[in-house]
Amino acid sequence: MHRSSDPALEFRSRPYVCGALGERDDALLGALVADAPSALKTAVAGDRLALLASHRLRPWRSGGRKGLLWNPLADGPPPRGWREASESRMSAGVETGDDGRVAVHTDALGMQDVYFRRIGGAVYFAGRLEPLLGLGGAGLHTDWDAWASILAFTGPASDATPFAEVRRLRAAEAWTWQEGTLRLESFEPSWTGVEPDPGFTPADAVDAVAQAVDPTRKTVIALSGGWDSRLIGALATRRRRRMRAWTTSPDDGLDLDLEYAGPVAAALGVRRQVLIPGEDAWAEDHTAVRERTAFQTTLHTWMMPLARELHRDGSPVLDGLAGDVLFKALLVPSDIDDERDPGRRLRLIWEELEGNRLRGNALLRPEVLGSFTERSERALAAAAAGVAGHHAAATLATLRTRTARSIAPAPLWLMGPEIALEFPFLHPEVLKAALRVPLEAKVGGGF
Known part of the structure; x- marks a missing residue:
């Protein structure tokens, strides 16, 4: 089969992002960055949140909390927290707080790709699947549920990817870290009450x-x-x-x-x-x-x-x-x-x-x-x-x-x-x- 002559993905109009949440291994984060499809700059360099991006991200601040958005699908005022960023701006992003709580989230419909892999006490995340696959040198296993959905629905369902070790954030979902605990949180957007x-x-x-x-x-x-x-x-x-x-x-x-x-x-x-x-x-x-x-x-x-x-x-x-x-x-x-x-x-x-x-x-x-x-x-x-x-x-x-x-x-x-x-x-x-x-x-x- 003739291979397309198209160049690699070019992140010209929206950013590529990756990072780690929790008690990360900087060597693993370095490997994730090295496999990125675009040149990156540090956006957040905290003890429990590291974020790198190919473009400048959109900042917001509210009280003791602040965050960064990437690829918002809706215009609107600055959010007051990750849930509002996910729902009102339909955006993926991160949040940090004076209380030490940090989060990485997707949008409230799950249109944005935020893939993640949990290794040790940290969650490593990226806007593309591929950089997460070789992370840590551990083997990968086929997720047959994902392949069943691809054949049935033409795409995976829920948080599945073709690899059991790599997941994707679902609609209105976030990984959070606070006081040594990683937690997967979710909410129901207000429009579901209409x-x-x-x-x-x-x-x-x-x-x-x-x-x-x-x-x-x-x-x-x-x-x-x-x-x-x-x-x-x-x-x-x-x-x-x-x-x-x-x-x-x-x-x-x-x-x-x-x-x-x-x-x-x-x-x-x-x-x-x-x-x-x-x-x-x-x-x-x-x-x-x-x-x-x-x-x-x-x-x-x-x-x-x-x-x-x-x-x-x-x-x-x-x-x-x-x-x-x-x-x-x-x-x-x-x-x-x-x-x-x-x-x-x-x-x-x-x-x-x-x-x-x-x-x-x-x-x-x-x-x-x-x-x-x-x-x-x-x-x-x-x-x-x-x-x-x-x-x-x-x-x-x-x-x-x-x-x-x-x-x-x-x-x-x-x-x-x-x-x-x-x-x-x-x-x-x-x-x-x-x-x-x-x-x-x-x-x-x-x-």
Whole structure:
């Protein structure tokens, strides 16, 4: 197979970070830094927290606590603690306090990659999986639960990675250290308390999304003709934002994106460029995409030619990540509201996310398929445990699994980290708006 000629990841628009929390071994930290994919500078050099980054991070301070944010997905005022940074700014980051307590956290949806490995009395963490693998010289073991989820859902679930020794922080989660104790902490974001409102209209939803679209920046949109890209394209032009559109073939044999996006761009008055990949593009780009996504999803090879053009362009990209899940109930079983048994509800969610990838697999032996089915069901149950019984449990479970682990890597690791990205649908106020829409209004895409 022809290997892609793409250079290594370039952290141009967002930082690469790594560090250690707790009673660290400086030799291990040095090895982690030596394997970093980018040159690093020290951001925090404390007794119980070390943090290094390729870019300057965003500071905040509140009372006796302070912290640093990286790659916040939502604008807003400075947070007052790591939970607020995770929820209101949708950011990964660190926190330190006058009381000696320190923390490293991810965002409240788990979109940000914060991988970690616990060795001795410390947790070593990084924004990429690979630098953690050789740490300490200890052997690695295959996490078959992760591989079962990759085959079933196209990405791992919960905190899994392909390696049992390396985990990933889950949504709204942090490692903390205080008084000699390392602890994994989590919280439920405030938007999970939002109740459905039958009076909440599509116009209300549009207004919420519009407020999350920054009107001041020149931008590019990947216009597929799908609902989410049409909406944010319309809102960007409504807010007088200078915008250009790109469209490419999704390599699905249908090319409806190419058919639909043209009339949409014309209606919006947006200049559109069309990229048709060469006939060998998939074979040429497959390895680069697998490496960029750390071999954790089977998707997105078709997007690499477009991502490469966007790297050359350099403009920020407005992306509709999660819009169809939030407002169109994508991958939510149509009959889930009729099912009262919790186990059966979870099975319906599993079947929707699995998409017949295991059930229709004719290559693996039946006992292997049975094992992978059980493993992926357990992984989904772990990922959805915090939202069980919620009125939007299926939507939240989808966000925490397929969206965070399978879909988000496309913008985050193919378009980024070279270019800046904006995700209006991930703004906390938009999440609240989406959860106000009754499920029955969204199922089937009718909202």
